[in-house]
Amino acid sequence: MGLLDRAGGQLTARAEDAEILVVNTCSFIDSAKQESVNAILEMARHKRENGGKARRLIVAGCLVERYRDEIRKNIPEVDAVVGTGELESILLAAGLPAAGLATQPQTTPSASPFNILLSRAASAVHQHSHPSEVGPQLEIAGAPRLDSETWVSAAATRSRAEGDARQRQGRFSRAQWTGATAALPEYLYSDETPRILTTPRSSAYIKIAEGCDHPCSFCIIPQLRGKFRSRPLVSIVAEAQRLIAQGVREITLIGQDTTCYGEDLGLRDGLSTLLDALAPLPGLKWLRFLYAYPNKITTRLLETIARHETIAKYLDVPLQHASVSVLKRMKRGGTAEVFLRLIEKARAKVPGIVLRSTFIVGFPGETAEDFNQLCEFVAAAKIDWLGVFGYSDEEGAASFSLDRALKVPKRTIEVRRRRLMKLQQKISAKAKAAWVGREVDVLVEGESDETELLWQGRTALHAPEIDGKVLINDFGPHDALVPGTFYRAQITESHEYDVVARIIE
Numbered sequence: 001m002g003l004l005d006r007a008g009g010q011l012t013a014r015a016e017d018a019e020i021l022v023v024n025t026c027s028f029i030d031s032a033k034q035e036s037v038n039a040i041l042e043m044a045r046h047k048r049e050n051g052g053k054a055r056r057l058i059v060a061g062c063l064v065e066r067y068r069d070e071i072r073k074n075i076p077e078v079d080a081v082v083g084t085g086e087l088e089s090i091l092l093a094a095g096l097p098a099a100g101l102a103t104q105p106q107t108t109p110s111a112s113p114f115n116i117l118l119s120r121a122a123s124a125v126h127q128h129s130h131p132s133e134v135g136p137q138l139e140i141a142g143a144p145r146l147d148s149e150t151w152v153s154a155a156a157t158r159s160r161a162e163g164d165a166r167q168r169q170g171r172f173s174r175a176q177w178t179g180a181t182a183a184l185p186e187y188l189y190s191d192e193t194p195r196i197l198t199t200p201r202s203s204a205y206i207k208i209a210e211g212c213d214h215p216c217s218f219c220i221i222p223q224l225r226g227k228f229r230s231r232p233l234v235s236i237v238a239e240a241q242r243l244i245a246q247g248v249r250e251i252t253l254i255g256q257d258t259t260c261y262g263e264d265l266g267l268r269d270g271l272s273t274l275l276d277a278l279a280p281l282p283g284l285k286w287l288r289f290l291y292a293y294p295n296k297i298t299t300r301l302l303e304t305i306a307r308h309e310t311i312a313k314y315l316d317v318p319l320q321h322a323s324v325s326v327l328k329r330m331k332r333g334g335t336a337e338v339f340l341r342l343i344e345k346a347r348a349k350v351p352g353i354v355l356r357s358t359f360i361v362g363f364p365g366e367t368a369e370d371f372n373q374l375c376e377f378v379a380a381a382k383i384d385w386l387g388v389f390g391y392s393d394e395e396g397a398a399s400f401s402l403d404r405a406l407k408v409p410k411r412t413i414e415v416r417r418r419r420l421m422k423l424q425q426k427i428s429a430k431a432k433a434a435w436v437g438r439e440v441d442v443l444v445e446g447e448s449d450e451t452e453l454l455w456q457g458r459t460a461l462h463a464p465e466i467d468g469k470v471l472i473n474d475f476g477p478h479d480a481l482v483p484g485t486f487y488r489a490q491i492t493e494s495h496e497y498d499v500v501a502r503i504i505e
């Protein structure tokens with residue numbers, strides 16, 4: 001969107017008004033693919049039937065990485081496809097001049113975002129003769145001070161030994177995928193890549209890394225997004241500073257695995273280093289990261305969360321299962337005991353920490369006993385926010401080729417999913433009841449999604465979009481609330497996932 005805007009395109013969210021339609025797609029699991037295909041078909045119909053205003057239909061994103069040729073062959077209305085590794089070609093696809101990019105200051109003549117990334121990283125290091133000028137915040141008690149060598153090396157692109165080994169074993173191969181190209185995406189955006197935020201003004205996501213080197217047997221994301229690669233630290237800090245200057249107060253760091261951050265750049269405990277750099281930025285109120293890998297949660301990472309007031313006491317760690325045999329077949333490793341110890345440690349190191357996790361039920365070979373072990377684990381772990389997904393059999397994932405006899409019937413998967421959610425509902429209701437009476441900072445989002453009689457917001461212990469809500473039924477001293485503003489509130493009631501609060505300041 002940023003590239004299109006900078007090249008002179010005018011953005012509209014209404015398909016009826018658009019001359020160029022862009023459908024951004026997901027290809028992770030069946031339901032996401034279906035939703036993507038439905039959206040493409042809807043826009044194709046729109047292009048055919050809507051009085052001729054829409055001239056071009058572009059399909060972008062992961063579905064293109066998976067079915068590039070098939071999309072064009074089967075949906076003739078599609079004029080162009082743009083994979084995740086070729087973002088700049090959206091301009092060509094839209095018929096907009098790539099020259100628009102050249103109006104921005106660059107140190108290389110090319111308009112490619114790859115060059116923007118490299119030039120920006122080089123220029124940022126060059127512009128600031130001493131790293132303390134880039135981020136004086138790096139000089140924090142207890143945190144390692146980054147020397148200029150780290151800034152520079154953190155701008156170089158390498159790969160992780162684990163990723164290289166997996167590549168040799170064929171983890172990233174697309175050989176079996178009809179209609180996909182063999183080349184893996186290598187793209188990374190930079191702080192100079194134009195961005196248009198679609199989140200509310202005070203909140204933004206920053207992607208700190210792209211791709212994944214893990215071998216999870218149910219997942220095709222590594223084949224879709226490529227090998228793990230981190231953005232240079234200097235680029236992330238620069239982007240955060242720019243977002244804060246624009247009014248952003250909450251930053252959520254994302255990536256397929258945020259806890260691997262910096263390993264490819266030669267940083268040790270890279271995520272902790274990055275958090276140390278970001279947390280003290282003036283104007284930032286809440287900082288969090290999502291998608292931690294269980295065995296990558298180090299003591300230093302937990303201590304970093306505990307040390308900074310701005311870092312949300314919140315840990316999102318998808319565990320996927322708790323039965324050893326299922327975890328082994330998932331190629332995830334770990335056991336219920338190991339996970340319980342990790343949770344205990346997180347709670348001891350970061351008092352009041354809230355945990356989020358996701359689980360997959362119905363993985364091939366999951367027996368009633370495996371499922372019971374998962375339920376026992378969930379009951380013991382008392383995770384605050386929990387998502388349960390039914391296993392989706394993805395062609396191209398290693399688990400797809402497991403013996404057909406091992407596949408769990410769809411009906412059983414759904415029954416287990418509901419049972420686990422029901423169990424979690426009780427755990428959550430009890431935990432939320434303990435929130436009543438607490439005073440908290442609430443970021444007000446606006447009117448409630450469910451009723452105009454209430455407003456809604458979040459505390460630092462709710463990540464955007466995925467967790468419960470704080471419903472506001474009393475504005476306290478205010479006649480009206482301003483969305484995107486922080487207020488002091490007191491929790492007055494609790495429900496299964498949501499709580500109710502009144503504003504006090």
Ligand code: SF4
Nearest residue numbers: 212214216219221256
């Ligand atoms: S860590 Fe996440 S993205 Fe990576 S392979 Fe496993 S499930 Fe997929």
